[in-house]
Amino acid sequence: MTTTLITGANKGLGFETARRLVEAGHTVYVGSRDAERGRRAAERLGARWVLLDVTDDASVAAAAKTVEADGGLDVLVNNAGIEERTETNAVTGAAGTTADLMRHVFETNVFGLVRVTHAFLPLLERSAAPVVVNVSSGLASLAAASSPGSPAYAYPGVAYPASKSAVNMITVQYAKAFPGMRINAVEPGYTATDLNGHTGTQTVEEGAEIIVRMARLGPDGPTGGYFDARGPLPW
Ligand SMILES: NC(=O)c1ccc[n+]([C@@H]2O[C@H](COP(=O)([O-])OP(=O)(O)OC[C@H]3O[C@@H](n4cnc5c(N)ncnc54)[C@H](OP(=O)(O)O)[C@@H]3O)[C@@H](O)[C@H]2O)c1
Numbered sequence: 660m661t662t663t664l665i666t667g668a669n670k671g672l673g674f675e676t677a678r679r680l681v682e683a684g685h686t687v688y689v690g691s692r693d694a695e696r697g698r699r700a701a702e703r704l705g706a707r708w709v710l711l712d713v714t715d716d717a718s719v720a721a722a723a724k725t726v727e728a729d730g731g732l733d734v735l736v737n738n739a740g741i742e743e744r745t746e747t748n749a750v751t752g753a754a755g756t757t758a759d760l761m762r763h764v765f766e767t768n769v770f771g772l773v774r775v776t777h778a779f780l781p782l783l784e785r786s787a788a789p790v791v792v793n794v795s796s797g798l799a800s801l802a803a804a805s806s807p808g809s810p811a812y813a814y815p816g817v818a819y820p821a822s823k824s825a826v827n828m829i830t831v832q833y834a835k836a837f838p839g840m841r842i843n844a845v846e847p848g849y850t851a852t853d854l855n856g857h858t859g860t861q862t863v864e865e866g867a868e869i870i871v872r873m874a875r876l877g878p879d880g881p882t883g884g885y886f887d888a889r890g891p892l893p894w
Pocket residue numbers: 666667668669670671672673690691692693696711712713714737738739740741742767771794795796797846847848849850851852853854855859
């Protein structure tokens with residue numbers, strides 16, 4: 660039996676990933692920073708839930724204790740993420756980007772991901788087939804961001820793509836450090852969720868496809884890569 664934790668799984672891509680992995684037979688923990696939202700999501704899914712705010716050391720440590728006491732972890736999906744937008748759903752461009760804005764986005768997308776990974780590594784190391792999926796973004800790609808005509812080139816924000824480029828580097832470094840684990844970054848594609856005010860052009864079913872595929876990798880699968888549903892992406 661494979662046990663899987665998905666951070667930020669009470670809605671959006673995380674929720675859909677949880678639904679699909681429950682269907683595939685995983686024992687799934689819905690990570691949620693809000694007790695009520697977490698409990699409700701888990702009930703709908705037939706999953707377990709655990710209180711987990713990725714920005715809070717004590718919350719993450721308590722979640723790791725709970726999962727460990729219940730028997731451990733095989734798959735970690737680092738999905739929780741934010742994209743700073745204004746009240747009118749606009750992305751803050753370079754001129755408006757402050758250190759505080761960067762820190763706010765990095766606190767969840769980067770430091771949160773490292774905080775959770777660090778706390779759950781001892782559990783993953785005890786698994787026979789440990790897997791980590793880091794939910795990145797196509798906007799993380801330096802190659803795409805510097806290629807005129809691509810969506811990443813047109814995107815004006817600084818904090819969000821920079822945070823996801825950091826996630827990509829973190830993925831590569833962890834993958835080298837833990838060759839026994841499958842550790843990959845994924846780009847779900849532009850998906851209609853609360854994150855972007857439902858402007859995304861894909862459904863959550865389409866977006867979750869690559870997250871689910873990489874969460875189900877066997878020990879012979881790739882590691883240290885960056886993928887969307889069509890295959891490897893340029894860094
Ligand atoms: N949608 C897209 O087009 C797209 C494209 C590429 C990558 N992504 C990435 O996909 C992931 C999921 O995003 P989504 O589109 O599904 O967005 P979403 O619907 O807004 O879901 C984000 C999830 O993250 C949770 N979260 C935020 N801050 C958290 C924290 N401090 N601790 C724990 N959970 C926290 C949210 O919880 P609350 O309900 O409590 O806020 C929510 O469950 C993100 O990493 C995002 O960057 C999305």
